[in-house]
Amino acid sequence: MLFRNNFAKRALQTTVALAALTGTAFGPAAAADQEPITIVINQSPWFAGFQAVVEKYEQETGNTVELDVNPFAGSLEKQRTAVRSDESPFDLVIMNAGFFTEFYTGGFLDPLNAIDPEFKLSKDIYTFDDSVCWDAKAVRITCETGELMSVPVNPNILILHYRSDLYQEHNLSVPKTWDELLENAKVLKSKNMYGISQRGQRGAFDVTYDVFPYIWAYGGGIIDQQEDGSYRISMNSPETRAGMEMYLKLAEEVGHPSTAGQTQTNVIQNMATGRAAHIDSVLAPGLFDNPDKSAVVGKVDYAAPPGTVEHGSATPLGHWLAGVPMNIPDANKKAALAFLTWFQTDAAQRAYAEAGSAPVSRAVLTSEMADTQEFRWMKALADALPNARLTFTIPEASQLLAVTELRFNQAIGEEMPLNEALNTAAAEIAKVLEDAGYKYQKLEDLN
Template identity: 25%
Template structure:
């Protein structure tokens, strides 16, 4: 009889916990291998989640009898690889990592994502309701669950404890206080900029989103573009002005690797970005900086603190797979409470509420960061970019507005009006 994913997990944990991993079970105990002889292909992006799941795969394979063939690609190659495979109607990969908010609509509308609603709700012990509401909402397209969340992230504020203390400043709790603190801490004589964040045209969009939501705006209102509203103008202006006045001169060329490294090297006092990259901000090669990195909730705007709270990566199944049940068995195991706990202990934020409620589930994170996680994990906004099929073009359209501010344009209304018309054209074309 086929054992559930949870049962397989428990067996895996028992073996993992024995120290040397030696399997001393009898033949009778290992006879029930529901997928013996089957091989599934798992295509992944380049992410610490993959490094955490790999050591656990041998026990899963031993328990199920299946083999998992892992193929890894860098993030910029992954979408291209998947698109080529799916366009050719390939049966592989069986399971793959994807970014729900970047590829979800495109992949689902093209028939490249197997709806997982029935799978996820099949067994009570899988506990589908344990996933945070926002992680599930990020993964839904046209009312269908297109993938299972594996990694979540929220926008937070990173700050230098020592610099704020020396300046007699409290941790900024509002966007207004953030701007004031950035000005006070901007000290080029000592090589410290007041603020850093993503300034590249497309990458900045996900980060400016939290400013936008906190001011009461959004990228769209229903099927109407909304990036030229007063709320949007205020948010884009604030973000761009922070970078223009208090950010590095090459901020316009920075995505998260450059911005996080800049902060980690002690060159900036304040930084807003995803909590999932916190390790990048605490570089042990820079003593005096890493131990002074603080974490705080995203600062509030006119409508309060409304950061994005999203599924950044999920696992999906190819509708053309010849091994859908085996593929689901893998997904069920990889996203179970037990495996989520093991992965989260490596400092990778997972989507299960129960894991966050366990002391062991938060052991891999700094205590201050855990408190921020818990404040946001069930709130915030379930998207960090325009929810369109052509996400790349939409992001470029939004990013242009903010970059105009960064490079010194005083009045961005005209630019925003043009960009809004361009975004509306994207939405209208997709609605045809």
């Protein structure tokens, strides 16, 4: 495998013999003699698992895959440039849930059945709120009338991580609501431990992503599409404010003293080093059970994020989708499909989980693997996924996120009062929608 990484420049060429695939419908003939492909991808907690699966693909097929690895924002910019060039240097683009609509609406991806009419999404693979399909005529996400545009490569939803050993010691129950979590966090907070560690730093899709479970649990949102296709700006609704008040209450009473500066890496490390009793984060189970990287091996357990009695639990889809650019040679498109076909197999999905990353296969998440200590996180993921929701479904998502990332961060860092931050963001979102020609409804300012 060729491996390009902006963090550590190195290249590794693995030459392997073609090996037959057994136990799946995907045989060696479908994978053999494919063109080398390049995948542009982000550096993330689940990347190591994906890398391991790519290595397994190469070993089993003899095909070559190059990974172009970048920070989140850098990967997105490379994708945007690539699909608009004369010929993309990437044969698969790994798109995030916050931005994939931009690539669909722009017509930058080839429908997968246009490459191969026989290609299918496995019945065991989640569609993640139909985000794998796009109806270009209706301009909407739907698998009822839309074409298959992508294959999921990682679920990447927020899951509650908690110290199961401390729960047992203090006879605590897994929280179903944010109020219950707050009470548990108060019990576990100490001089050397935060009751909870929350991500609050501004980024490309950072703090906005992590506050969704709070604001949705209280009936809030950012923009909500209505029946007539118009949008209601709910950023400064009383419900969104209530969700943010709970986030801030946790941060102030039991959280990190500098929550506004906490990145995803900080949050995960706070749990791994024994400094946090709870985090609501994307899964990185391989890290927490690795004795070389974790001080809490076997002490972290998992559950669906808390909610409220009125609205239940909800988690944002921050999943990743693999799409094939229009502007690459046909042979490369077929080679990309060969990899995606293999990636969907039960064997590949199990190997993905064994490498420490979450699979996108329902069959694997509900298999006998979930009953083991090593894969105890699978049940939490399977419980949370039915309530996972798409966040932004318009191509102007990056403009909306530029607003929300700043204003949420300012509210958390006390640079701006909460009401003012939400009202300011709502006005700025209205400007984005107005400039793009959308019909929308704006609420009265919060007092």
